[in-house]
Ligand SMILES: NC(=O)C1=CN([C@@H]2O[C@H](COP(=O)(O)OP(=O)(O)OC[C@H]3O[C@@H](n4cnc5c(N)ncnc54)[C@H](OP(=O)(O)O)[C@@H]3O)[C@@H](O)[C@H]2O)[C@@H](O)CC1
């Protein structure tokens with residue numbers, strides 16, 4: 001099987017420089033629907049990653065118990081709360097974001113599953129689906145038909161298995177994921193070491209990242225980064241490719257200071273700026 005390597009050249013071809021006349025209203029508004037009691041960190045990480053990846057506005061939609069946490073942790077991010085205290089029960093909002101990321105830390109309570117279903121039935125905004133949103137959809141496979149065309153799904157291997165069933169070889173894993181991508185018209189970010197991005201028959205292989213990323217919350221950060229790029233107007237496959245590349249690059253940059261063991265998901269966020277700068281500094285591959 002042929003994989004297109006995601007090289008710096010591939011990234012520079014896709015990367016959009018920010019206009020000198022940009023303002024926050026032109027840079028996209030991302031909405032992160034995330035968190036539950038005890039997993040509000042996932043909402044903080046995803047929202048902070050979204051604002052650090054360059055969209056103009058970020059709103060977090062969280063259960064009521066997340067209000068103070070989000071407002072104190074990230075003053076740049078706006079917050080809307082669900083009526084329920086500890087988990088999502090009714091996802092309703094008046095804002096008009098350009099992209100929505102849903103799933104990190106939301107859990108799989110019955111009420112949350114219903115809230116996700118009702119949200120998917122009415123939503124037409126470009127979407128990134130991760131973590132428990134994927135797990136809820138795996139329990140209710142008919143909901144896959146509700147996803148907008150080119151929704152980005154970001155499963156780790158266990159979440160992928162819940163979505164497409166088990167595989168016996170890597171070849172079969174790719175065959176089944178390609179079939180899944182084609183059936184529902186999805187961009188699949190097949191997370192791993194390395195991560196592959198599958199857009200129908202086309203498979204991209206990331207070239208950045210290392211084992212420092214094997215740490216809690218690193219996927220939640222990727223969801224925030226990818227949603228931010230989607231909100232900034234990148235086509236879904238390009239948002240996925242650029243997000244995965246920059247996410248991995250932060251670990252390659254930081255590892256010389258943190259080592260593998262002490263690198264944490266917040267270090268990804270702190271190094272997003274340095275990762276972007278490598279794209280602007282030179283044109284070498
Ligand atoms: N601070 C917070 O708020 C945080 C909140 N978080 C939130 O928690 C929720 C649950 O998410 P989750 O991913 O921990 O649970 P789950 O889907 O059962 O997967 C775990 C199992 O999957 C497997 N597995 C995973 N990766 C694999 C790999 N690369 N390669 C192979 N296997 C792999 C592995 O299975 P095993 O190998 O043990 O059989 C593992 O036991 C979710 O909403 C998330 O956003 C977290 O992000 C943490 C920080």
Ligand SMILES: Nc1ncnc2c1ncn2[C@@H]1O[C@H](COP(=O)(O)OP(=O)(O)O)[C@@H](O)[C@H]1O
Pocket residue numbers: 131156191192193194195209210211212213214215216217218219220221222
């Ligand atoms: N050994 C590794 N090498 C490269 N990337 C890794 C490695 N381990 C984990 N990652 C990356 O870290 C992220 C983990 O995502 P996920 O399992 O969803 O984390 P969480 O749910 O805790 O936020 C993925 O982007 C994955 O590709």
Ligand SMILES: [Mg+2]
Pocket residue numbers: 130131156219220
């Ligand atoms: Mg995850």
